[in-house]
Amino acid sequence: MQNYRLKYGLLVLVLLINSLPARVFAAKELRIVSANGTLSEILVGLGLEKQIVGVDVTSTYPASLDKVPKIGHNRTIAAEGIITLNPDVIIYTDQSMISPMVIRQLKSSGKKVVEFRHEYSKEGAIKLIREVGAYFNAKPQAEKLVRTLQSDLARIPPVTSSKKLLFIYARGTGTLMVSGTGTSLDKMFGLAGYKNAVQDFSDFKPLTSESLIVANPDVLVLFSSGLESLEGMEGLLKVPGVAQTNAGRNKKVVSMDGQFLTGFGPRLGKAVIELAQKVK
Template sequence: MNVARRLLLATLIAVLTGLAPSAQAAQPQPVEPRIVSIGGAVTEILFALGMGERVVAVDQTSRYPAAARALPDVGYARALSPEGVLSVAPTLILAMEGAGPPSTMEVLKQASVPVVIIPDGHDREAVLRKIAAVANAVGAQEKGRALAAEVSEDFAALDAMVKALPERPRAVFVLSASGGAAVVGGSDTSADAILKLAGLTNAMAQIKGFKPALDEAAMSAEPEAVVVMRGGGQVLDAATVFALPAFAGTPAARDKRLVSLPGSYLLGFGPRTPRAARDLAAALHPGAKLPELPPRPWSAEPDQ
């Protein structure tokens, strides 16, 4: 081998040897997902699965835990803009069924970011489906099964408590009140579902959906209690609610029986739903002395 060829070979070896580490370093590295979470239950599930650090933005219904409220807000779940959602550079969008408007969801689905729709629902099976869907979307199936098992245990304990209750008080859920009219939760609503889970009778079950209550219909329903949300911006206290003509002459007004719970806790239908139903049942069955559900790390933080 002549000198020229030896020099060429040595140079080639040196070049290849020098490139080897760089070539290995240039291999694509796994990128942690940047998740936009749309829907309070979706967000709660993500944090309960230990995925909270990967959530980069949430919608306005995502109120729990406190770490979620500290994240950028992309708007109300049903009135999103594609620009707002995409502005945080997500690599994955998880949205509760019903998020919108449809035009926004269509734009998001056509973008280069995966969009996973999480099925909604307002019963035990629906909550477990949400957990499974979120866990599958983020590759946390084992943690999802563990979370679902804990939530199933909570639902079973709640069911046993409710079956032992001696009565089913008549209650009405008031969503809002303006201009002297109350919007109440009828059948086929999340409000109706949580009342039933808590062992209560929905006094406004004769109407369907969230609708204004006619004064005569509300008084004839004779609710023994009124249930409202807190934290939604509108203050619905006993003085405000029982001054409404629809409730002024009811047993609930006479006894001043009003229960207020955080909105996302009461109607979110996420992992903490059995706890919300238990708290509602305890408030309206004061003599029952219902036991607390087992402590869970994902529900330990006080709600706002």
């Protein structure tokens, strides 16, 4: 009788355990929406890719993120599209340029919304990785990413050059924009050891032939997609003023993947090295 009661008790205990929700025994896996390509890259590096249920269109690395539902691009992001993904948390950076109204709508819907500060520097990239790792309880994985980044940064070749670089943002032959001081491009040029050809304004401004000739860059830098939208080198040379610059005369144009060039995340060191090599 005693053995019977023991076996019966064990059976009841097993049935009870099996009926309990999984979160009683393990932390619930968060459903994450990332509105920033660098944050998405960090999440993947932390081993959290399976928990990502939505990303913005700048989340292009790694390529596996192409399969994740897209929520749009900074100012075009709508709260409704994010809410339908039923996320537990939405993350973005202070550089993401999401509408404050959208942020308010997300918060009022009861969703957890977290902003990370993203500074365009070596220290800023490391800090961002560590803060994301800490928030998602993945500090060891974050430190592994940091060590790899620090190793890459240590391999950046010392460059002392007077070459002037100018970044042109292009989406077809419509309004073209140039990058001034304080932008991610400006900071990348500095890390690679070069000067920004534009020093008299910050942020981005429309390109004019007159200002382009005055700046007279030695090298033009574009996103790969931007150069393609102009139909390559020949199309770029047709932009008023380009052919009259040192870069235009020497056909010195560098194109790189946009997220790689401006992400300031885990691949920052690799991006600086590639930029420096292409500018030589």
